[in-house]
Amino acid sequence: MKKKEHISSFEIMRRTNLEKVYLTILAHHPISRIDISTKTGLNKMTVTNCVRTLLEAKLIFEWEVAETSTGRPPIYLELNYNYGIFIGIEINYLSTKILVTDIVGRVLEQRVDPDVAQRPRNFIIEVSEFVKKYQHGYPQFENGVVAVSIALPGNYDEETGMVEFIANMPQWNGFNIREELKKEIPKIPLFFQNTGRAGAKGEVFSRKVAAETNLAYIQGSKGLGLSIYSRGSEIISSTGYQGRFGHMIIDVDGRECSCGNRGCLERYASIDALGDMLYPGEPMDNELCAEIIRRAKNPDKEMTAALETVIKYLSVGLANIINCFNPQKICIGNYLGMALKGKEKDINEAVNRLLVPFIRDPHKVYISDLDEWGASYGCIALVRGEMLYKAL
Numbered sequence: 266m267k268k269k270e271h272i273s274s275f276e277i278m279r280r281t282n283l284e285k286v287y288l289t290i291l292a293h294h295p296i297s298r299i300d301i302s303t304k305t306g307l308n309k310m311t312v313t314n315c316v317r318t319l320l321e322a323k324l325i326f327e328w329e330v331a332e333t334s335t336g337r338p339p340i341y342l343e344l345n346y347n348y349g350i351f352i353g354i355e356i357n358y359l360s361t362k363i364l365v366t367d368i369v370g371r372v373l374e375q376r377v378d379p380d381v382a383q384r385p386r387n388f389i390i391e392v393s394e395f396v397k398k399y400q401h402g403y404p405q406f407e408n409g410v411v412a413v414s415i416a417l418p419g420n421y422d423e424e425t426g427m428v429e430f431i432a433n434m435p436q437w438n439g440f441n442i443r444e445e446l447k448k449e450i451p452k453i454p455l456f457f458q459n460t461g462r463a464g465a466k467g468e469v470f471s472r473k474v475a476a477e478t479n480l481a482y483i484q485g486s487k488g489l490g491l492s493i494y495s496r497g498s499e500i501i502s503s504t505g506y507q508g509r510f511g512h513m514i515i516d517v518d519g520r521e522c523s524c525g526n527r528g529c530l531e532r533y534a535s536i537d538a539l540g541d542m543l544y545p546g547e548p549m550d551n552e553l554c555a556e557i558i559r560r561a562k563n564p565d566k567e568m569t570a571a572l573e574t575v576i577k578y579l580s581v582g583l584a585n586i587i588n589c590f591n592p593q594k595i596c597i598g599n600y601l602g603m604a605l606k607g608k609e610k611d612i613n614e615a616v617n618r619l620l621v622p623f624i625r626d627p628h629k630v631y632i633s634d635l636d637e638w639g640a641s642y643g644c645i646a647l648v649r650g651e652m653l654y655k656a657l
């Protein structure tokens with residue numbers, strides 16, 4: 266539960282059940298009451314009571330399918346398409362992505378802007394204008410803009426609202442993003458999280474993997490991040506940060522890394538590493554990243570060799586993840602996923618060569634279908650989950 270308050274054990278049970286039912290509807294909508302009962306193990310009366318609360322909160326509606334020859338038509342529960350507008354934003358060194366959807370993730374607008382997050386003040390102005398446009402222009406949505414949810418590629422202090430540290434974007438360090446946005450859009454709830462964690466949630470949101478899956482998600486941007494999603498939520502480190510997967514040392518005397526160490530994985534297997542191999546001396550930016558992804562779709566000899574090198578090193582990192590956690594699935598997301606599209610077989614084979622036979626799996630590693638939008642969808646997933654607490 267979000268707020269600290271004294272509640273009875275009966276109330277705790279009611280909320281736990283409500284969470285189970287809501288999460289099941291999010292993962293499997295449209296779904297009947299009986300199927301919710303089967304999936305959650307809750308009895309039919311409890312499910313009916315929880316569903317009533319969600320119907321009263323207008324998060325869901327009942328949807329009766331056409332009458333069948335076999336008797337009474339089943340009634341399904343579906344998310345309320347008109348509940349409200351969700352805005353998910355990923356701040357990234359290469360470009361900022363703004364995604365606007367309804368509660369089921371149907372896109373109202375997608376915008377990619379390579380410049381807006383270079384200056385925090387510009388970001389605040391643009392996001393505020395965006396929210397105001399949607400707040401007034403779409404009366405069919407019952408709650409207008411439900412929330413703005415932002416993923417950051419670094420540390421964020423929940424207590425103060427301050428961006429603590431983004432390695433490649435020092436202009437954000439010490440900037441109070443929550444306070445500044447509140448000044449412009451005081452009535453809109455704001456949510457913040459780390460990009461890697463958001464990416465994992467985006468995968469579950471897109472239903473490529475079941476909500477119950479143990480998933481390791483690789484955030485393949487300029488560097489590499491890792492988050493682990495298990496039993497319906499992400500595993501959060503003690504500082505709220507995603508795993509610094511890219512700084513796993515794979516060669517103690519290897520290439521120098523910006524972190525001060527040598528031989529970090531991301532110096533060999535990332536968009537930055539591809540840039541170094543193919544365009545030495547050119548600084549990585551949105552344009553160069555787009556060029557690399559475009560070239561990877563139809564690779565020439567040099568590109569093929571560079572991708573093979575990335576797969577060779579990345580598979581070491583992936584085998585290490587499997588040896589530590591053995592998740593059911595590993596997803597490669599964002600730009601690195603886009604560059605490696607179509608290479609799933611090669612990647613799985615390279616990983617399996619490094620593993621003992623009994624944990625090999627030819628389909629464990631896959632590439633996200635969400636391309637660079639995974640973290641933005643994860644932002645929307647976070648808000649959608651939180652809407653339950655308004656109904657309590």
Ligand SMILES: [Zn+2]
Binds near residue numbers: 523524525526529
């Ligand atoms: Zn490093």
